[in-house]
Amino acid sequence: xxxxxxxxxxxSFETFILMTIIFFVVMVLLMMMSRQxxxxxxxxxxxxxxxxxxxxxxxxxxxxxxxEHVSMRTGEECPRCKGPLKVNLIFSELPQQR
Amino acid sequence: xxxxxxxxxxxxxxxxLNAFYILLFAILIFYGQRIQFHLSMMEMGGILKQLQFMANxxxxxxxxxxxxxTDDPSLDxxxxxxxxxxxxxxxxxxxxxxxxxxxxxxxxxxxxxxxxVRRMLTKDIEEAKLRNYSNMLEATLVLNLxxxxxEHYYLLAKKTKNFFLMAQLQMIVPLIFNEAKxxxxxxxxxxxxxxxxxxxxxxxVHKLINxxxxxxxxxxxxxxxxxxxxxxxxxxxxIYVVKARGPGGNVxxxxxxxxxxxxxxxxxxxxxxxxxxxxxxxKLEGEKTGTVSEGIGAAIGGIGVEKFKIEEIATKYSTPxxxxxxxxxxxxxxxxxxxxxxxxTLEVIRRIDRLLDKELDEGEVIVAGIGNTIGVP
Numbered sequence: 001x002x003x004x005x006x007x008x009x010x011x012s013f014e015t016f017i018l019m020t021i022i023f024f025v026v027m028v029l030l031m032m033m034s035r036q037x038x039x040x041x042x043x044x045x046x047x048x049x050x051x052x053x054x055x056x057x058x059x060x061x062x063x064x065x066x067x068e069h070v071s072m073r074t075g076e077e078c079p080r081c082k083g084p085l086k087v088n089l090i091f092s093e094l095p096q097q098r
Numbered sequence: 099x100x101x102x103x104x105x106x107x108x109x110x111x112x113x114x115l116n117a118f119y120i121l122l123f124a125i126l127i128f129y130g131q132r133i134q135f136h137l138s139m140m141e142m143g144g145i146l147k148q149l150q151f152m153a154n155x156x157x158x159x160x161x162x163x164x165x166x167x168t169d170d171p172s173l174d175x176x177x178x179x180x181x182x183x184x185x186x187x188x189x190x191x192x193x194x195x196x197x198x199x200x201x202x203x204x205x206x207x208x209x210x211x212x213x214x215v216r217r218m219l220t221k222d223i224e225e226a227k228l229r230n231y232s233n234m235l236e237a238t239l240v241l242n243l244x245x246x247x248x249e250h251y252y253l254l255a256k257k258t259k260n261f262f263l264m265a266q267l268q269m270i271v272p273l274i275f276n277e278a279k280x281x282x283x284x285x286x287x288x289x290x291x292x293x294x295x296x297x298x299x300x301x302x303v304h305k306l307i308n309x310x311x312x313x314x315x316x317x318x319x320x321x322x323x324x325x326x327x328x329x330x331x332x333x334x335x336x337i338y339v340v341k342a343r344g345p346g347g348n349v350x351x352x353x354x355x356x357x358x359x360x361x362x363x364x365x366x367x368x369x370x371x372x373x374x375x376x377x378x379x380x381k382l383e384g385e386k387t388g389t390v391s392e393g394i395g396a397a398i399g400g401i402g403v404e405k406f407k408i409e410e411i412a413t414k415y416s417t418p419x420x421x422x423x424x425x426x427x428x429x430x431x432x433x434x435x436x437x438x439x440x441x442x443t444l445e446v447i448r449r450i451d452r453l454l455d456k457e458l459d460e461g462e463v464i465v466a467g468i469g470n471t472i473g474v475p
Contacts, residue, residue, distance in 0.1 A: 017115045021122070032140055040148040042279055047292055047434050066290055069226075069345035070304065070474045090292045090473055092434035 045092035051076065055083030064090055135261040138268045142252050145271055146245075152278050153245040156238045156285050157181065163289050164231060167219040176218050180211070181239045201403045211236070227291065229346030230472060234288035237432070241281045244274060276429065283433035288347055293473035295431040295439050298424045299376045300474045302446045303339050303467030306330070309447065312337075319343070322358055325350035335454050336462045338363075344471035352466050353404025357411040359464060364415050369461030372418040373408070374450055377468035378439075381425035388438035389425040390445045397421035398468045420453055422446055 047064035051074060058080050068074065068087050076085045126133070161177055170176070185207050188199035215232045223231075248271065255263035287294050293301060306312060307328050315336075316329040320343065328339040338359055342350030356373060363370050377397040381387065396408040396419050412419050424442050454463060 017119050021118075028137075031137070039151060040275075040279065042282055044286070045283070045434060047290065064290070064292065069291065070293065070301065071308070072475075089440050090435065091437045091440050092292070093437060 043094060045094050047090065047092050049087055050089040050091065051085040052088035053078035053081060053083045053085055056081045059088065060085065131261050135259065135264055138261075138264045139252075139256060142248075142255075142264065142267060142271065145275060146249055146252055149241075149245045149248055149275070149278055152282055153238075153241045156241045156282060159285055159289060160231075160234050160238045163234065164215075164218060167221045167223050169220050170218060173218060176214070177235070177238075180214055180218075180235055181242045183211075183239070197403055197406045200401060204401060204403065224346075226344070226346030229348050230288050230291045233347035233470070233472065234285050237281045237284045237288060241278055241285075244278050244281075248274065280429035280432050283429065287432070287434045288472065290434075291345065291347070291473055292434045294433060294470060295426045295435050296378045296469040297435055297472055297474055298378050298426075298439050298442070298446075299467040299469035300341050300344065300471035301435075301440065301467070302376050302424075302443050303328075303341050303465060304344075304474050305443050306332075306337075306447055306450065306465065307339055322351050322354045324348050325352060325355040327355060327359060332451075332454065337454075338462065338464045340464060340466040342467075342469075342471040344475045345473050347470055347472035349400070349468075349470050351404065352398065352468055353407035356464060356466060357407045360411050360415060360417060363462060369459075370415070370417050371458040371461035371463050372420055372453075373412060373464045373466065374420045374422065374453060375408075375466045375468055376422045376446060376450075377424075378426055378431050379423035380431070381427055385425050386438075387426050387430055387436060388442040390442050390449065391423050391425065392449060393421045393423070395419055395421055397423055418458075422449055 048061050049064045049068055051060045051062065052058070053060075056078060058078055060079070065074075068090065070087050070090065072087045074085055074087060077083070078085055157177065161174065164177070165173060185203060188196055188203060190196055212229070212232050215235060216228060219228070219231075248267070251263065251267050254260070255267060284294065307314060307330055309332075311332055313331045314328060315331055318327040318329070321327040321340075324343050326341055326343050328341065330337050330339060340352050340355045340359070342348045342352070360370060360373075375397040377399070379391070379397065381389065396405045396412070398405045398408065408419065411417075424439060424446065426436075426439055430436055430439065450465065
């Protein structure tokens, strides 16, 4: 025997009460599920280094390399005048900021 | 084959639902608070798990980083001992002389913490990196402490079935949770040795020293413990710049340095026109990050010892104190410096110049960059 459709015929007031109860049960279940999530979402920012040429003051921004600090000479050359580059600033930005 | 099954509910079903609805009301009236308590407990349980995850994650990052510089098999035990350490503050029933007592206890604590980190590591390590790791472990300690305190109140409320205790916890936890998240980012910043938001004070004075308009006359390293003095000339002014010794994570002792410096300048019959302090300050929610603001008074945070010294010596010699602050949130202050904060540097220097050129009386000036100098030499 195959039943293709089940029709539940009840009055509108009873439907309202029934729906309210179902709504509450679903809300409580959803709340329980969402609050048991154990891993907090922490958006890690990207860290960038702003280099400045000591000769022509051209500024270049690239990814931060571990061990760098402000005013440190990185050994890199300025692409414009081949002058020495030093760290002007180390800063963070969120991925969507770029 | 049946195509459609019609379930025709009889009139009793409506009566049953009505009765159920009334019963539900009664339950909510009599047991509403208990239900709310259990819901709050469930929410707090979830948040507590997240805090535990953060505390464990922080410990793991710190452990993995320290393991690069040590072969010590008891590293875990030493880390746990350090992140569970505490400070007992002096008795304040008789507050006379309490600042000296607090200073003494904090000095011992700071020195011991750094020595403990040093003893953990068996391989050679730069002093700057060691200080960064010390800061990293302090942030781990804070996360561990946050987790333990929240867990304490959660378990207490659960044990005593105290709805109001749980409700208070539920109210305050979102703020604490955000702070805990910031500490995770702080650990990363300390691990890498990048400047944090709080570094803006030392960063501004570093830029001031190296600015084209300034001429460095003298550098006095370790003028007081962990603090340097730079003597510069800017226009007609002679400026004494106070800054913590970098680039390792360090706040120095700017209060002690200003006290010693001002006393020695006054003994040498020099005129000191004022003290300008530059520091990061907490912004209000509606304020924009990196906003610069000016005021009067000692702009310095921390436990209050350094602030007390500056106020005391400035009052003794009637020296005005000017403050320039750079606004940021707590999360921004302890994580890698944001571009908006760094971009305020020029504006701060402009304001220092305005004070020097137009507002201060004739004489020498002390400029202090307050904050953790991590990543700034």
